Every structure is written in structure tokens, then in C-alpha cells.
Amino acid sequence: MRTVAALIVTVLLLWQGIIWLAGMPPFLLPSPLRVLDALWLNRAEIARHAGFTLTEVVLGFALGSALGAALAVAMGFSQKLTGVLRPILTFSQTIPVFALAPILTLWLGFGMAPKIAMTVLIVFFPVASAFLDGLMRTPQAALDLAQVMGASRIRIMRHLRIPAALPSLATGLRLAAVYAPIGAVIGEWVGGARGLGALMIHANGRMKTDLVFAALLVLSVMTVIFARAVAIALHRLLRRYGV
Numbered sequence: 001m002r003t004v005a006a007l008i009v010t011v012l013l014l015w016q017g018i019i020w021l022a023g024m025p026p027f028l029l030p031s032p033l034r035v036l037d038a039l040w041l042n043r044a045e046i047a048r049h050a051g052f053t054l055t056e057v058v059l060g061f062a063l064g065s066a067l068g069a070a071l072a073v074a075m076g077f078s079q080k081l082t083g084v085l086r087p088i089l090t091f092s093q094t095i096p097v098f099a100l101a102p103i104l105t106l107w108l109g110f111g112m113a114p115k116i117a118m119t120v121l122i123v124f125f126p127v128a129s130a131f132l133d134g135l136m137r138t139p140q141a142a143l144d145l146a147q148v149m150g151a152s153r154i155r156i157m158r159h160l161r162i163p164a165a166l167p168s169l170a171t172g173l174r175l176a177a178v179y180a181p182i183g184a185v186i187g188e189w190v191g192g193a194r195g196l197g198a199l200m201i202h203a204n205g206r207m208k209t210d211l212v213f214a215a216l217l218v219l220s221v222m223t224v225i226f227a228r229a230v231a232i233a234l235h236r237l238l239r240r241y242g243v
Helices: 002-022 032-041 043-077 079-092 097-108 113-136 140-148 153-190 196-205 209-240
Strands: none
Touching (some): 032 043, 043 113, 043 196, 043 209, 079 113, 097 113, 097 153, 113 153, 153 196, 153 209, 196 209
């Protein structure tokens, strides 16, 4: 905690020092005090927009994680399916997610749906990839023993391969929890009137840079808290399964 506090103080001092030395006007780079003042004065509006963004993040994270884990299990059952889908999944990551936001907005409208879809797209790959890697690394000796004892493929998957792959799944979920807000905010940047991303775009258009930084600060704190909550839940899950 002391290291984190010292780092925050250092960043704030450097921030203020740059403003003093360069003589930058507030509309280009507001001081930390101006940002805190904007945060306090607009706390109700920021809280309302943060609630929408958090809802999109939670729903997108849950849906993307479920779809990614389900696909990983399906691919774990079939090497042919893995051979077909794995290159497609890898290729899908070469497409800039930001480029898909206008298309999703066109298809799904300006409501919450395209933001959730963007979050799902960002969450899906790390979860599916990490979980599949874990399923493929099940010790061969354990698999051979289960087959000798007559266990079915479904029982092997449920009682052996999935428990053994839980640490890999947890790694993917931790990464996804950090990336999930990015998808929601990108969707809000492209289209919509609600959420922290939309608030930042509107504030930037009105040259309220201090409000932009205030919304960004809230987004950062929200991301850290969400990622920490996911990490705690995963720790308890892994401890429950003795991993």
C-alpha cells in the first residue's frame, strides 16, 4: 500500500510540475485539483453514467466468459473442431475491435446491446484460449488411468480435465476482467448517450477537459475494483476445488 501511495503521489507531483513548467492551459491539461473539483461538482452525473458502464461490463463479462468457456470445452472434446476453430479464433484477433463498434451500433442500435456485444468480443478470446490450453495440458497419465477404469469422455471432462484446467481458466478470466471495460467504453464512444465513454466524448466536445479526466479516473478505479472482485471470487473458487 505504501508503494502504491508513493507512486500516486509521484504521478500527481509530476502532473502538476508539467503544468507549471510548460504553462499549459486548463483546457489542454487540467491540474489534479481541477479534476477533483470537477469530480465533486458532477458526482451525480458521473455516478449515473458509471452505473450504465458497470452494467455493460458485468453483463458482457459474464456472457463472454460463459461463451468462451463453453467453446473451449466443445473444442476439448474434438481435435478436429479444435483444428478448424483455433485458426479462426486467432485470425479474429487481427481485426481491430474498434472497427467493429460502428457495425455493431448499426446492427443493434444505440442502446446497451452493442456495448455489451463489444465487451463480449473482448472477453471471449482470452477466456476461450486460456481455458482450452488448460484442457489440452491434462496429464496424460491421468487420462490413461481414467480410460483404463472405463470412464466416459464426459466424465473425464467433468471430473478430470475441467478441474485440472481451472487455474488456466482463472488466468483468462483475470485478464478478461481488466479488458472488459475497454469494450464497453469503445461502444459508448461510437454511439450512445449513456455511460462514462459517452460522457467523456460529450465533455471533450464542450472543452471540459477536467470532466473528461474525472470520468477517466472513475473508469480506472471501477476497473481496478472489478478486476479485484473477480480475482477474489476466483481465489475462493480455486481454493474450494483444492487447486
